[in-house]
Amino acid sequence: MRTAAHRNRVASTGNDIVALIATDKERTSRSRFYSRILSAEEQTLYRQQWSPEELPFDHYVWLMWSIKESVYKYSSRIDREPVFSPLKIPVHRLDPPSGDEFYKGITGYGPGTLYSRSIIRDGAIVTAVSGDEDFEDTRWGFTVIGSSNYADQSMAVRTLALNELQAVFPRRGLRIEKACSGFPVLLEGKTPLDIPLSLAHHDRYVAYSFRLPSNSSSYKKSAAN
Amino acid sequence: MDRRAILDELKKVLSPYTENKELLESIDDKTNLVKDLKINSANLVDIIIDAEAKYNIEIDFDSAEKIVTVGNCIDAIAEKIK
Numbered sequence: 449m450r451t452a453a454h455r456n457r458v459a460s461t462g463n464d465i466v467a468l469i470a471t472d473k474e475r476t477s478r479s480r481f482y483s484r485i486l487s488a489e490e491q492t493l494y495r496q497q498w499s500p501e502e503l504p505f506d507h508y509v510w511l512m513w514s515i516k517e518s519v520y521k522y523s524s525r526i527d528r529e530p531v532f533s534p535l536k537i538p539v540h541r542l543d544p545p546s547g548d549e550f551y552k553g554i555t556g557y558g559p560g561t562l563y564s565r566s567i568i569r570d571g572a573i574v575t576a577v578s579g580d581e582d583f584e585d586t587r588w589g590f591t592v593i594g595s596s597n598y599a600d601q602s603m604a605v606r607t608l609a610l611n612e613l614q615a616v617f618p619r620r621g622l623r624i625e626k627a628c629s630g631f632p633v634l635l636e637g638k639t640p641l642d643i644p645l646s647l648a649h650h651d652r653y654v655a656y657s658f659r660l661p662s663n664s665s666s667y668k669k670s671a672a673n
Numbered sequence: 674m675d676r677r678a679i680l681d682e683l684k685k686v687l688s689p690y691t692e693n694k695e696l697l698e699s700i701d702d703k704t705n706l707v708k709d710l711k712i713n714s715a716n717l718v719d720i721i722i723d724a725e726a727k728y729n730i731e732i733d734f735d736s737a738e739k740i741v742t743v744g745n746c747i748d749a750i751a752e753k754i755k
Contacts, residue, residue, distance in 0.1 A: 466715055475719070484718050484737065510715075517714060532714065533738035598692055598711045630708060650713055 461644045461659040462522030463576040464514040465590055467651030468507070476506040485513050485534045493542065502544065507568060514575035515539050515553050515564045518657075521646050522577050523557040525631055539564075576646075576657040587612060590655035605647045605654035606632075613658060617643070634658070674754060679747050686723045690716040702744030720746075728754055 475481050482491070486509060494508050503511070516537040541554040553564035555577065565583060566575040576588035589612060593604040606624045613622055613634065621637045624645065634641045645658040684697055691697055691710040706712045712720070721737050724730075724746065730753035732740075739745050 470713075471715070472719075475722075481718060481722060484721065484734065513715065531738055531741075532717075533734075535734060536738075650715060 459642070459644055459659050459661065460522045460525045461576065461578070461586060461588075461646045461657045462518040462520065462525075463574070463588055463646045463648050463655055463657035464517035464521070465575075465648045465650050465653050465655040466510045466514050466573040467653045468510065468571050468573065470596075470651040471506065471510055473504075473506045476509050482509045485509055485516070487535055487538060490539055493539075497542070498544075507573065510573050511542070511551060511566055511568070511575070512539055514566060514573050515542075515555055515577065517648075518564060518575045518577040518646075519555050519557050519562055522562060522579075523560070525644060527558075572650075572653045572655075574653075574655050578659065585660045586657060587616065587660070588655070588657035590653055593652050593654055596651045601649035601654055605649050605656060608654055609645060609647060609656035609658065612656065613643070613645075616660065674751075676747050676751065679750050679754075680743070682727060683724070683743065683746055683750070686720060686727055687712070690720060700743050702742065702747065704743040705741060706743065706746070707741075724750060730754060 490512060494505065498508060513534065516534045516539070517532070519537045520532045537555065537557050539553050539555045543552045545551060549567050549569065551566040553566070555562050555564055562577045562579055563581045563583070564575055564577045566573060570592060572590060574590045576586060578586040580586065589608070591608055593600065595601070609624065610622055619636050623635050624632050625635060627633045632645045632647050634643050634645050643658055643660060646656065648655045684700065687697060687710065688694070690712045693710060696710060700710070704710060706717070707714055717740070721732050721740065725732055728750055730750065732749050732753065736749040736752065740749055
């Protein structure tokens with residue numbers, strides 16, 4: 449069994465994006481729907497901590513979904529557990545933006561603690577998770593594209609991620625392939641690199657996250673999230 | 674209702690959530706909803722709720738979390754309508 453320390457030491461990354469225009473506000477607000485995503489504790493957390501003006505309930509549901517999906521991606525890379533069960537990924541805490549635009553969460557999967565950062569901007573909810581509370585070595589971002597076609601999303605998200613990777617990891621011949629496990633893998637030529645990468649797309653939005661090795665001095669640190 | 678009949682009805686449930694209508698016509702038990710049909714994971718809850726409404730059943734959380742493939746979907750529905 450993996451320990452909490454092990455989980456946080458292993459470099460991984462996970463992200464998700466939700467296009468709010470592609471969600472059904474009325475359906476999301478039905479108990480039958482949101483009770484498959486939010487635990488009783490997470491429903492109570494909303495009632496105690498948030499007002500609809502501050503964070504509409506349907507946005508809260510999808511924000512929590514994006515955190516849980518990101519945790520699932522992060523953890524799957526380590527544990528190879530292919531089952532995504534939102535109710536088994538608890539979000540213990542979700543703080544509103546304070547001095548920045550990030551909703552910051554504390555979450556977990558099994559015994560491990562992970563930290564989430566989310567933004568709600570331009571009609572999308574975007575989340576990345578990290579084992580490092582400060583996100584020191586995690587880069588993430590998103591963009592809006594002109595198509596919601598799967599092939600276009602797939603190409604656009606790879607282009608976006610490679611452009612951002614080039615900014616902090618200037619090498620020739622970087623490319624992304626999908627591994628047999630389903631994860632995207634970053635390669636330099638034919639050599640897989642130890643830089644975990646996560647990609648997400650929904651409707652006309654694409655997003656990436658990746659984590660650079662924390663002990664490397666060869667990366668440019670100029671690219672901020 | 675046998676698995677073939679459930680599969681035919683399931684195609685109608687899945688249709689709004691996949692672009693690939695050609696593949697949808699040829700799906701079988703092994704077809705992965707996300708990897709093969711390219712259904713966005715954000716729609717998985719929609720699919721469960723639509724299936725529940727179509728068959729007037731309730732798919733419990735444990736069954737729902739096992740739904741990865743078309744075969745898993747059929748299993749969950751068949752279990753409730755038998």
